[in-house]
Structures are given as C-alpha cells and as structure tokens.
Amino acid sequence: xxxxxxxxxxxxxxxxxxxxxxxxxxxxxxxxxxxxxxxxxxxxxxxxxxxxxxxxxxxxxxxxxxxxxxxxxxxxxxxxxxxxxxxxxxxxxxxxxxxxxxxxxxxxxxxxxxx
Amino acid sequence: xxxxxxxxxxxxxxxxxxxxxxxxxxxxxxxxxxxxxxxxxxxxxxxxxxxxxxxxxxxxxxxxxxxxxxxxxxxxxxxxxxxxxxxxxxxxxxxxxxxxxxxxxxxxxxxxx
Numbered sequence: 001x002x003x004x005x006x007x008x009x010x011x012x013x014x015x016x017x018x019x020x021x022x023x024x025x026x027x028x029x030x031x032x033x034x035x036x037x038x039x040x041x042x043x044x045x046x047x048x049x050x051x052x053x054x055x056x057x058x059x060x061x062x063x064x065x066x067x068x069x070x071x072x073x074x075x076x077x078x079x080x081x082x083x084x085x086x087x088x089x090x091x092x093x094x095x096x097x098x099x100x101x102x103x104x105x106x107x108x109x110x111x112x113x114x115x
Numbered sequence: 116x117x118x119x120x121x122x123x124x125x126x127x128x129x130x131x132x133x134x135x136x137x138x139x140x141x142x143x144x145x146x147x148x149x150x151x152x153x154x155x156x157x158x159x160x161x162x163x164x165x166x167x168x169x170x171x172x173x174x175x176x177x178x179x180x181x182x183x184x185x186x187x188x189x190x191x192x193x194x195x196x197x198x199x200x201x202x203x204x205x206x207x208x209x210x211x212x213x214x215x216x217x218x219x220x221x222x223x224x225x226x227x228x
Contacts, residue, residue, distance in 0.1 A: 043218040106158035
C-alpha cells in the first residue's frame with residue numbers, strides 16, 4: 001500500500017540553525033501539506049501546496065518557513081532560523097485531488113528538537 | 116510543575132466493551148469530517164469520514180455520528196480491542212479549494228485487557 005514517507009525521523013538542532021525536513025508524498029497525489037504537533041497538543045495546519053505554489057498558510061507559517069517541491073517526488077519544509085518553540089513533530093500529508101472530500105494521508109512525522 | 120497542554124480527555128474501557136469518543140466542532144460551515152487515530156510516535160491514521168449531508172456512517176467496527184444542530188461528532192468503536200488504544204482526533208474541513216484540516220484536541224483511549 002502506498003504511503004507518505006518522511007526523513008529524518010528525528011532532527012536535533014541548535015537554536016538559530018536552518019533545518020530542512022523532507023517528505024515523499026504518495027506518487028499520484030497532487031496536494032501536499034505540512035502540519036505540526038507540539039508535544040501533547042493537537043495537530044495544527046501549517047501550509048498547503050498545489051501546482052508548485054502555496055495554496056494556503058496559517059499564521060504559524062511566517063517568513064522563517066518555506067516549502068519547496070525540488071523534483072517530482074520530494075516535498076520539503078525549511079525553517080531558516082529555528083527557535084526553541086519550533087520543537088514539535090512535523091507531519092507531511094498528501095491527498096488526491098478528486099473532489100472536495102478527499103482523505104489526507106499522513107507520514108510518520110519528523111521530531112524536531114531545538115536546543 | 117504544571118504540564119501545560121498534556122491534559123487530554125481520557126477514556127478507559129475494558130476489552131470487548133463499546134467505546135464512544137466525542138468531539139465538538141466550531142465551524143458551522145464545515146462540510147467534511149474525519150476521525151484519525153494516532154498511536155504513540157506515529158502520524159495520524161485515517162479511520163472514517165462523513166460528509167455534512169449525512170448523519171451516520173458505518174465502517175468496520177466503527178460508526179461516526181454527526182449532529183449538525185449542536186455541532187457534535189462522535190466515534191463509536193464496537194468490541195474495543197487493546198490495539199485500539201491510541202489518541203483519537205476529529206478533524207473538520209471547512210471546504211473551499213484548499214482542504215486544510217482543523218484538528219480537535221484529541222481523546223486518549225486506553226483499552227484494558
């Protein structure tokens with residue numbers, strides 16, 4: 001069964017450093033998303049991406065964040081200068097653009113720890 | 116010290132019992148709802164969905180009920196098994212073209228053997 005994959009599973013970085021989180025969405029999907037989940041809290045939407053551009057972003061997704069689809073398979077989230085409060089699980093998701101009622105498939109997540 | 120954000124609603128049941136997990140949503144314009152299961156250290160896993168033009172939908176051992184009048188969603192799990200132990204999130208989609216999901220807080224289900 002096709003699945004969303006994410007690397008690395010755990011990333012530890014120093015405050016102020018740049019990190020890139022990587023995702024490989026399901027191959028025939030067209031919509032891509034990043035969500036984050038701070039420990040013990042609910043999953044929060046960050047950004048959606050379609051046709052090589054951002055479709056929608058939340059207030060969390062400020063100028064420190066960017067997304068890119070550098071090739072036909074990868075979808076990345078970059079945080080330019082990490083802050084302590086960026087520590088969270090980051091989930092990538094993808095969906096098939098067939099109608100408005102489409103299931104989003106989530107990856108296993110990357111745990112980001114900012115020291 | 117106090118642990119902010121770690122106080123999930125919890126439900127503890129015996130194996131074989133039926134479980135009911137509830138969720139209140141806020142956006143009356145939401146037209147699509149999904150229940151996700153999240154096991155420790157994993158991403159959310161789709162369980163069942165329902166559109167706003169339905170009141171009830173059944174899957175394998177799971178049923179979702181939607182009450183639009185009071186903006187309430189419930190997930191019923193029949194014959195709960197230890198493998199059902201997880202955090203369960205409801206998520207809503209308010210429509211539009213981008214289909215972002217807004218997640219609820221989550222409920223921790225513990226199944227005792």
